[in-house]
Amino acid sequence: DTAVSQTPKYLVTQMGNDKSIKCEQNLGHDTMYWYKQDSKKFLKIMFSYNNKELIINETVPNRFSPKSPDKAHLNLHINSLELGDSAVYFCASTSGAYNEQFFGPGTRLTVL
Amino acid sequence: GQNIDQPTEMTATEGAIVQINCTYQTSGFNGLFWYQQHAGEAPTFLSYNVLDGLEEKGRFSSFLSRSKGYSYLLLKELQMKDSASYLCAVRDTNAGKSTFGDGTTLTVKP
Numbered sequence: 001d002t003a004v005s006q007t008p009k010y011l012v013t014q015m016g017n018d019k020s021i022k023c024e025q026n027l028g029h030d031t032m033y034w035y036k037q038d039s040k041k042f043l044k045i046m047f048s049y050n051n052k053e054l055i056i057n058e059t060v061p062n063r064f065s066p067k068s069p070d071k072a073h074l075n076l077h078i079n080s081l082e083l084g085d086s087a088v089y090f091c092a093s094t095s096g097a098y099n100e101q102f103f104g105p106g107t108r109l110t111v112l
Numbered sequence: 113g114q115n116i117d118q119p120t121e122m123t124a125t126e127g128a129i130v131q132i133n134c135t136y137q138t139s140g141f142n143g144l145f146w147y148q149q150h151a152g153e154a155p156t157f158l159s160y161n162v163l164d165g166l167e168e169k170g171r172f173s174s175f176l177s178r179s180k181g182y183s184y185l186l187l188k189e190l191q192m193k194d195s196a197s198y199l200c201a202v203r204d205t206n207a208g209k210s211t212f213g214d215g216t217t218l219t220v221k222p
Contacts (some may be wrong), residue, residue: 103154
């Protein structure tokens, strides 16, 4: 199936831990994104990569570090997790007819 | 930067027509998108406008007025499955970044 996939789908962890979320797209897109959607459903962009190069870096704590080993993958590593990091994290990629974004299924992160 | 406003909630009746408005202020405009997001799922693309006017796609239409910084999504012949959040997103000329509005939660009632 052609799609944007994320792992894991659910992540429950303790404050202070370090965790990673992985994203892969097999759509041949050049640009990938990480978004955070909080409990109020606000969808906020965090990072964007184009061909493995960081092009958008919003005001995000430096505990969050994205890594793009190749243009099909964009991972997100989070250090020293805090309660406020609990959210759904969506990966997306773009290069459709209108450069619309294709979203992954999301990773629901719960920090206890 | 971007500033996007859309109503928080709307309710409509099955079979009716509903219009969801979006107003925006942007420093550089390069297109407006509408996405649908069902509860617990990912957003999915509905429509795109970059020029003024109406784009029609089946039961869904989207309109744009760049001079007024205004768009709307029109949903006709509402079905129960249209109950979802509708997100307006504006792309600017800076690295193709899209900023999303806070979404309009539409509830369709029988």
